[in-house]
Amino acid sequence: MSERHLRVAKVSKHFGRQRALVDVSLEFAPGRVATIVGPNGAGKTTLLGILSTLVRPTKGELFLGDQPIGREARHTLGYVGHEPGVYPDLSARQNLRLFASLYGLPDAELRITQMLERVDLADVRGDLPARGYSRGMLQRLALARALLHEPEILLFDEPSSALDPAGVAWLVSELLRERDSGRLVILVTHDLEAAAQVAGHIVVIRRGRVALERSQPSGFTAAEVRALYEEALHDR
Amino acid sequence: MTGSFWRYTLLIAGKDLRIEGKSREVLYTMGFSAALVVLVFSFALSNATDPAQGPITAAGVLWAATLFTGTVALARVLDRERENEAIRALLLSPAPRAAIYLGKLIAVSLLMIAVEVVLAVIVGGLFSTGVFAHPVWLALVLLLGTLGFASTGVVFSAALLRSRSRDALLGALLFPIVIPVLLAASRATACMFDPLSPDLEPVAFWVRFLAATDVIYISLGLWVFEPVVSGE
Numbered sequence: 001m002s003e004r005h006l007r008v009a010k011v012s013k014h015f016g017r018q019r020a021l022v023d024v025s026l027e028f029a030p031g032r033v034a035t036i037v038g039p040n041g042a043g044k045t046t047l048l049g050i051l052s053t054l055v056r057p058t059k060g061e062l063f064l065g066d067q068p069i070g071r072e073a074r075h076t077l078g079y080v081g082h083e084p085g086v087y088p089d090l091s092a093r094q095n096l097r098l099f100a101s102l103y104g105l106p107d108a109e110l111r112i113t114q115m116l117e118r119v120d121l122a123d124v125r126g127d128l129p130a131r132g133y134s135r136g137m138l139q140r141l142a143l144a145r146a147l148l149h150e151p152e153i154l155l156f157d158e159p160s161s162a163l164d165p166a167g168v169a170w171l172v173s174e175l176l177r178e179r180d181s182g183r184l185v186i187l188v189t190h191d192l193e194a195a196a197q198v199a200g201h202i203v204v205i206r207r208g209r210v211a212l213e214r215s216q217p218s219g220f221t222a223a224e225v226r227a228l229y230e231e232a233l234h235d236r
Numbered sequence: 237m238t239g240s241f242w243r244y245t246l247l248i249a250g251k252d253l254r255i256e257g258k259s260r261e262v263l264y265t266m267g268f269s270a271a272l273v274v275l276v277f278s279f280a281l282s283n284a285t286d287p288a289q290g291p292i293t294a295a296g297v298l299w300a301a302t303l304f305t306g307t308v309a310l311a312r313v314l315d316r317e318r319e320n321e322a323i324r325a326l327l328l329s330p331a332p333r334a335a336i337y338l339g340k341l342i343a344v345s346l347l348m349i350a351v352e353v354v355l356a357v358i359v360g361g362l363f364s365t366g367v368f369a370h371p372v373w374l375a376l377v378l379l380l381g382t383l384g385f386a387s388t389g390v391v392f393s394a395a396l397l398r399s400r401s402r403d404a405l406l407g408a409l410l411f412p413i414v415i416p417v418l419l420a421a422s423r424a425t426a427c428m429f430d431p432l433s434p435d436l437e438p439v440a441f442w443v444r445f446l447a448a449t450d451v452i453y454i455s456l457g458l459w460v461f462e463p464v465v466s467g468e
């Protein structure tokens with residue numbers, strides 16, 4: 001996996017007169033899960049939108065290593081949101097086949113089989129449309145879609161919402177597995193407990209600004225994450 | 237536009253048509269709406285005795301039904317992108333926005349044309365009009381009229397993707413914009429259907445008008461689709 005860092009340089013985003021993000025500067029390292037937390041409306045989703053290249057910043061730039069990144073970097077990104085981002089009328093394999101074609105993957109069928117086995121969907125009836133899947137199965141398919149093209153950066157937006165405890169545990173283990181493989185993982189969440197299980201880098205966003213940022217390769221305890229969150233929200 | 241651009245375009249169109257091939261949901265809904273519109277007009281106008289009005293009425297009914305069924309196709313094909321937020325995964329892929337737009341345009345147009353051919357047969361039967369007297373001209377008018385309607389419709393459907401009242405708004409926003417296309421297509425069709433004046437010169441004029449309108453609408457669609465789907 002690449003050693004390139006993702007750098008957010010003085011990024012601002014305005015929607016009309018509303019300032020969603022103001023002069024945000026951050027650096028994310030590979031092999032570590034960065035968790036972005038903050039209250040509703042703080043600007044977390046806007047920041048993730050900019051990181052995913054779907055939202056254009058009003059000011060500032062993103063860099064992957066030394067290279068400024070834009071839309072051409074989409075093949076380096078994988079995204080899992082709270083919605084699975086798959087077509088409900090297609091089966092798991094058909095969905096993955098479509099995205100493999102969009103990413104121009106060689107040996108697509110082999111890669112699809114590997115991904116289906118990895119997310120435990122290989123034994124599902126082949127022609128069953130995703131519409132018939134449980135919430136957990138859909139989220140597993142979403143992860144397979146996001147990992148299919150082996151992205152350098154994985155973005156997660158509230159991926160555990162609507163998952164049962166077993167689903168959350170599975171997701172945490174997958175996040176850690178991706179971290180250990182050297183991928184750069186960024187997680188936006190409200191769930192401080194889940195954040196504590198995976199984060200080596202915590203960013204608290206408040207009113208569009210970085211209120212607090214801490215990095216600790218050994219990780220954080222749930223109490224530490226809660227304390228940092230409280231400190232960020234009440235300190236300024 | 238490179239080969240990979242067209243590969244993306246065909247992938248998107250193929251995906252939409254494959255999904256429709258599995259569910260047939262859009263085709264059945266379009267077919268049912270079309271049959272309903274044509275039957276209602278046919279009953280309402282059954283006492284009209286002036287045979288000279290037949291071709292004009294048939295052309296009007298054909299395009300009125302196309303308008304309604306086309307709106308159904310547009311709403312549903314784009315709605316499939318909204319379910320499960322599939323549109324986000326598609327936008328995050330390396331596929332250019334313009335290829336996504338053209339892929340959608342091709343898929344919607346093919347669905348509409350499939351229904352229009354059946355519609356033309358029914359209209360011809362119910363209004364005793366020789367709809368296939370000039371098959372090449374009819375094919376041209378149907379193709380260009382459909383492209384003009386769908387090119388604008390895809391943009392508006394995408395713009396309304398996250399709107400709660402998109403079904404109501406789609407028609408209200410789209411119909412005024414496509415009036416030139418509908419007027420030209422229905423005039424050309426009426427001239428073509430008229431057995432008393434088989435002069436195809438007006439048809440050729442309206443076909444040129446439709447072609448020019450399509451070029452403008454498709455160019456605008458390619459230009460505005462990206463900001464529309466990005467929500468910027």
